[in-house]
Amino acid sequence: MSPTGATATGSIARPATAFAVLGGLRQADMNHIRSFWRNVVRYTAGAIVYAGRGSAGRRIIIISGWACETRILSDGRRQIFSFLLPGDAIDLARMSGVGSRAVMALTRLEVIDADIVAASQAHGDQDVAAAVAQALHQREDRMFDHMVRIGRLTAKERVLNLLLEFYDRLDAVGLTKGDTFRIPLTQEVFADTLGLSNVHINRTLQQLRRDGMIVLRAGSVTLHDRERLAQLACYEPDDHEQDGRFDSLRPQ
Amino acid sequence: MSPTGATATGSIARPATAFAVLGGLRQADMNHIRSFWRNVVRYTAGAIVYAGRGSAGRRIIIISGWACETRILSDGRRQIFSFLLPGDAIDLARMSGVGSRAVMALTRLEVIDADIVAASQAHGDQDVAAAVAQALHQREDRMFDHMVRIGRLTAKERVLNLLLEFYDRLDAVGLTKGDTFRIPLTQEVFADTLGLSNVHINRTLQQLRRDGMIVLRAGSVTLHDRERLAQLACYEPDDHEQDGRFDSLRPQ
DNA sequence: CGAGACTTTGACCGTAGTCAATTTATGTGG
């Protein structure tokens, strides 16, 4: 393991693992994807993702795992700006890590250079570059939702709203099972995301559990009646246009 | 005045007014700018700025006045995402105004199509298109500062931090006089920007005045000892690289 | 001068923060 937590993946890696998140693939796609195999870069949880590590360039696609964009103030306070889930893309330009902004792996993370993928337009009629551009746009759109969350919603609304966003995003890449999905976040991460203290997050979650609005245990969440929850949490999926995430690699 | 609040400026408008904010100009620049004259679009305070109104396109440059990006929730809560000051540029694409996002004039506003200006590279060695692109980037960078503000700072810090940002931005285009600048915002706008109630904004401002940290009256603010204030407000101007605002029209 | 928009004030409430201790996972080496 390199000191930065990043490792270029050798031929040891098993395709089935890294790309499983993108769903079952047609044989043609599989062949196409295998060609990227040695371009996948891995990070350990807690690692900072820099541009240029391994074979990852400035624009990257998340293959598996969760990451976040964050800033840490000199006095220790931390704010998380956004989350990066499988199928998301981000431009690492101007990420400095210092007082400014950094992308941090929240779990083990697999990443690939977006330009390498885009350069080979072999699979289907999809325009990979366009899909990446769309993913970048959606990230920006979500940023506004997030500002509303921390600026104008109550603690309960913030938590629900965020969980609903996670559901929709994960569902779009096949990472939900019915109303349930896995969520690898500590309560402290929730706190630093939603502008609350970890203690208050804890109490809010318990309240939501007691009210039967969510089921949350052992790293997985279940959201029954999302329609109603969305109402309660001011969650208005602006129909963020088409789904622009990088699932052009998924079965048609 | 059109129903939307937008009017295309005819030849009646006086150059000296609209472009005064960009500072005194060399004779060559003045001539160049005169050619844009009929492309300036005006809005009244409170008007929504849409792409395509008058001669303004998708990417616009603020010539004079203040505007903001905002969203209004169905229950009336409002969040302001960013402010647009003279010299700033913004891409109006995907501004819907409805539940999503809108640009609203906070004062009388003068705007010009960025592409029209960029199309004529006559003045100096500056690359206008690059300056506009930079301005767009800076807007994004400031968005992160803003998330930290509403997510992690106290009320007092939020207010100071925002005022310091205004100072730096206005100073960059010559709109400060010593430690003082004009600020056309109501306390309610502050509230909806900083995620606080208007009443609390009022009390916070009074507190800051009593502590002698700011002077605020009749629409103008004075910030003495900004170094100290920056310290207190976690204001860390990340040295947002070069100054990429649209002041390439200003004297060299 | 009057209307409407903004600001200011007071009283009171409630959400969320802080500090500190305890319990419960999680994980690691033996």
Added chain:
DNA sequence: CCACATAAATTGACTACGGTCAAAGTCTCG
């Protein structure tokens, strides 16, 4: 598989920051 170390979740007691409601005072501008 157990023992220990560490991280994470939970709880209680107390505080305080910020919200709400309602009334009164100011300012602007036609």
